[in-house]
Amino acid sequence: MKYVKFLSAFISTVALIYVLDRPLVPxxxxxxxxxxxxxxxxxAESTSGFKDQTYAMEGLKDKVEVVYDERMVPHIFAHNEEDLFFMQGYVTAANRLWQMEIQTHNAAGRVSEIIGEKTLEVDRLQRRIGLGYGAEKAEEFITNDPQSKTILHAYCDGINAYIKSLSPKDYPLEYKLLGYAPEAWTPIKVALLLKNMANMLSVFEFDVENTNFIAKYGEEAFKHLYKEQDDFNEFIIPKGTKWDFKAEEGFAKGTNEKSIIRKITVGAKDQAPYESYNQVLEKPNDITGSNNWAVSGTKTKSGLPLLCNDPHLQLNLPSIWYEMHLVAPGINAYGATLPGAPCVISGFNDSIAWGVTNGGRDVRDWFKIQFKDDSFDEYLVDGKWEKAKKRVEVIKIKNASPYMDTVIYTRYGPVVFDPTFKKASSKNLLSLKWTAHLPSNEFKTFYMLNKGKNYDDYRGALKNYVCPAQNFVFASRSNDIAMVEQGTFPNVAEEVVDGADSKNDWTAFIPSEHNPSHKNPERGFVSSANQLPVDETYPYPISKVGVYENFRSIRINKLLGIAEKMDADYMKKMHSDNYNVFAEMILPSLIRIAEKSGKLKEYSNILNLLKNWNLRNDANLKEPVLFELWSTEFIDLLWDEMADPELPMKRPNSYLTANFLKNDSTSIFYDNLQTGEREDREAIVLQAFSKGMTKLKEKYGSLDKIQDWGTHKATYVQHIAKLDPLSRLDVYCGGNRGIINATSATHGPSWKMVVDFGENKAYCVYPGGESGNPGSKYYDNMIDTWAKGEYYTVELSNDLEKVRQKALFKTTYTKK
Amino acid sequence: MKLLINTFIIIALSAIAQLFLPWWSIAVVAFLVGYFATDSGWQAFGAGFLALVMLWGGYSLFIDQANEHILSSKMAQLFKLPSSYLLIIITSIIGGIVAGLSAMSGRLIKGLM
Structure with missing residues (x-):
């Protein structure tokens, strides 16, 4: 009996401990x-009681002081650059380690190591588009530059010093939830992070989609929908700007000429790789994009420039940006940093300010490859068989044996889809060529900008920048303003091209000094908002089929054009501007067609509401809900032809759509493929209205009960692992895509900055918090300020004592 | 009285042990205290249980107050619990049961010798 008692107690104890020590997935x-x-x-961090502290730190050359202000923004004061970047790495890791690592794991196709087999296909795709391949080349290129190498290694050493200081109880929450441990940081991870950005921002070519569209609907329809409809009028570089250079050889002027030489015919039925392409490389029809602009002293109250930037990205927690102030002899930079990469990305220093928006130019090509046989060892180029390279990707998987993935590389780049991946037909394989595969050192651009003093420094810094192409806005205390679209731009094709002819390869690149740019224009401001960079007179061809957006630029240039004597308050108001240019363009046509039909009499109150709407997507209005439902349904019905699951095609963007509705009343595209009838313009405007209103009735019970726009849109800032309790749901704010305040449900201004050289102040905010720890009160403390359109005031000072006056606490690190 | 003394011994020793050792070191401490210091199986269980309810419960309560429930309310949502205080109760009971059973085992094995 005693034995039984003991054994039952003992076995229960051991069994309980065993169960409690094993992960119970999930x-x-x-x-x-x-x-x-x-x-x-x-x-769970204490919310108060912060104290000054001093530590001895191995790896430092001298003393470094880190002052945390009342928002937990670190101001790092170092005596040399190596120590500065060491501490940038250390402090960033201390606040954002899990995020940094998961983002680079994602770029490297290593998520399966943590999650298991579920994410294998995602990892395979990341590897097969060559992000790791590109990052390896970039790392080698960066470390060939001694100065870059020193900074990069100091930064990585700082991150590793932090990782080494951790015991399991100190790991960020997400490691504990998922049951793994952080690994050492390496320079390739910094390169991977840049490639990750490239993969987010430079994938907007539509070669396959265009090829498909032309195969199905013909050249005429292609021209009609994508080219003739557009009367884009707000280019980044204003219309009529004179170009004092000619295109380099290799750039045929006029994309038609080029595509005739390069085009291959692809039967609409023989589309295997394209089908898989549609499943995995889907691209958005409309982007949210970004804004930046600078106002010359001739148009400001103070007589000195103003500069603004708000890059629109997916709204996530921890936030994609980490605000920092970096001070050492020769450098005093403040702004948004990318956790995992050194330097400030969008920010300012004593002399200059800079910011970025995405330049959605085409920087990729797909080459059709003809292999000798199904061993894929050799492929045809200029009548000869050339040997293909094979790169074996070893993908480790949690609780399973590693997966070996062989990726075929031709002279152009990786064959993304093949019979082993998404069942692509071996007769129809495409190689991807992409500027993200080129050796590059983008972070040197930011390093040089961080230390820059004037316009020449800015142009010098940009020369190093390859991918993803960005519109760099610039302003200096010495009263220069400028804009440059910077990136490496090869002579790309607009359609899939034949890889068997080497003449179709990239044979030329636009020289950096020929990139679209202007400095101190007469109108007194520069601006960009993801629109087409230049008009037809630019000496180089630029494909118009893209994700260019023209609504925000129209509004920005109008607001900057009409105002004189602008100040920071005016800039802030512009950031929060909810005026909907798309609605201005399309709503009158929709209402006119609906009223003319005479079939919406019972909805006259709704039509009247919309007629009297001030066209602003303000949070407290109901009209934007009605408009968004109607217009979204209309676009979906109009371009249902392009929603073919078997054959990816790009539908025209909202800007082209608005013009199309106005100018074309008879197009075959008005047909709704779901019905047996042949619809015309009026029919689908009415169908769209009825569909939209039905959806609203389903959601709210009746049209009288619909909520206002801020509640309906329900913007949310989602935790990277998609865990709702760690996210911020239902953030009440106005805006939408196509509006300067480009806050949709999931995307929006991920960093807002106004730099005022006259007042010597900057105003910053982002939808998140400095801490990446969901257990910190600094995890999401800035979201409400951001949603209200308010800012935090930032003073740039390299005076330690001045910065200390606003300090919460200070940590001093001495060399060991 | 003895129960209370044993309870405090377990609290003190397991608090020290957990600064260096894994969480289940509480079971080792409770086992040893159960073996050397308790009078009966149920007394041992009581001492271990009370000790860890007080230690884990008290410590998590202290952390939670200093944190103004920021993290515990998120974790409670994540585990579909109605209240963050329930999370503290679960934490303390799990610690209590492990230590209680282990202390009891320690006492009972002594009875075999």
Whole structure:
């Protein structure tokens, strides 16, 4: 009996400990996770009681002071650059380690190591488009430059110093939830992070989509929908700007000429790779984009320039940006940094300010490859068989043996789809060539900008920048303003081209000094908002089929054009401007067609509401809800031809759509493919209205009960692992895509900055918080300020004592 | 009285042990205290249980107050619990049961010798 008693107690104890120490997927190991000594409780940071501290730190050359202000923004004061970037790495890791690592794991196709087999296909895709291949080339290129190498290594050493200081109880919450540990940081991860940005921002070519569209609907329809409809009028470089250079050889003027030489015919039925392409490389029809502009002293109250930037990206927690102030002899930079990469990306220093928007230019080509046989060892170029290279990607998988993926590389680049991936037909394989595969050192651009003093420094810095192409806005205290679209731009094709002819390869690149740019224009401001950079007179061809957006630029240039004597308050008001140019362009046509039909009499109150709407997507209005539903349904019905699951095609963007509705009343594209009838313009405007209103009735019970726009849109800032309790849901704010305040449900201004050289101040905010720890009050503390359109005032000072006056606490690191 | 003394011994020793050792070191401490210091299996269980309820419960409560429930309310949502205080109760009971059973085992094995 005694034995039984003992054994039952003992076995229960051991069994309980065993169960509590094992991860219970999807829950973590409960004993470890709940213990207040090791588990999640350790991540619950005290909300007060911050104290100055001093540590001895191995790897430092001299003393470094880090002053945290009342928002937890670190101001790093170092005596040399190596120490500065070491501490940038250290402090960033201390606040954002998990995010940095998961983002680089994602770029490297290594998520399966943590999650398991579920993410294998995602990892395979990341590897097969060559992000790792590009990052390896970039790392080699960066480390060939001694100065870049020193900074990069100092930065990585700082991150590693932090990782080494951790014991399991100190790991960020997400490691504890998912049950793994951080690994050492390496320079390739910095390169991977840049390639990750390239993959987010430079994939907007539509070669396959265009090829498909032309195969199905013909050249005439292509021209009609994408080229003749557009009367884009606000280019980044204003219309009529004179170009004092001619195109380099290799750039045929006029894309038609080029595509005739390069085009291959692809039967509409023989589309295997394109089908898989549609499943995995889907691209958005409309982007949210970004804004930046600078106003010359001739148009400001103070007589000195103003500069603004708000890059629109997916709204995530931890935030994609980390605000920092970096001070050492020769450098005093402030702004948004990218956790995992050194330097400030969008920011300012004593002398200059800069910011970025995405330049959606085509920087990729797909080459059709003819292999000798299904071994894929050799492929045809200029009548000869050339040997293909094979790169074996070893993908480690949690709780399973590694997956070996062989990727075929031709002279052009990786064959993304093949019979082993998405069942592509071996007769129809495409090689991807992309500027993200080129050796490059983008972070040198930011390093040089961080230290820059004037316009020449800015242009010098940009020369190093390859991909993803960005519109760099610039302003200096010495009263220069400028804009340059910077990136490496090869002579790309607009359609899929034949890889068997080497003449179709990229044979020329636009020289950096020929990139679209202007300095101190007469109108007194420069601006960009993801629109087409230049008009037809630019000596180089630029494909118009893209994700260019023209609504925000129209509004920005109008507001900057009409105002004189602008100040920071005016800039802030512009950032929050909710005027909907798309609605201005399309709504009168929709209402006119609906009223003329005489079939919406019972909805006359709704039509009247919309007629009297001030065209602003303000949070407290209901009209934007009605408009968004109607117009979205209309666009979906109008371009249903391009929603073919078997044959990816690009539908015209909203700007082209608005013009199309106005100018073309008889097009075959008005037909709704879901019905047996042949619809015309009026029919689908009415169908769209009825569909939209039905959806609203389903959601709210009746049209009288619909909520206002801020509530309906329900913007949310989602945790990277898509865990709702760690996200911020239902953030009440106005705006939408196509509006200067480009806040949709999921995307929006991820960093807002106004730099005022006259007042010597900047105003910044972002939808997140400095801490990446969901257990910190600094995790999401700036979201409400951001949603209200308010800012935090930033003073740039390299005086430690001045910065200390606003300090929450200071940490001093001495060399060991 | 003895129960309370044993309870405090377990609290003190397991708090020290957990600064260096994994969470289950609480079971080792409770086992040893159960073996050397308790009078009966149920007394041992009581001491271990009370000790860890007080230690884990008290420590998590302290952390949670200093944190103004920021993290515990998020974790409660994540585990579909109605209240963040429930998370503290679960934490303390799990610690209590592990230590209680282990202390009991320690006492019972002594009875075999």
């Amino acid at each position: 829950a973590p190991a409960l004993g470890r996770f709940l213990s207040p000594f090791t588990g999640f409780w350790q991540n």
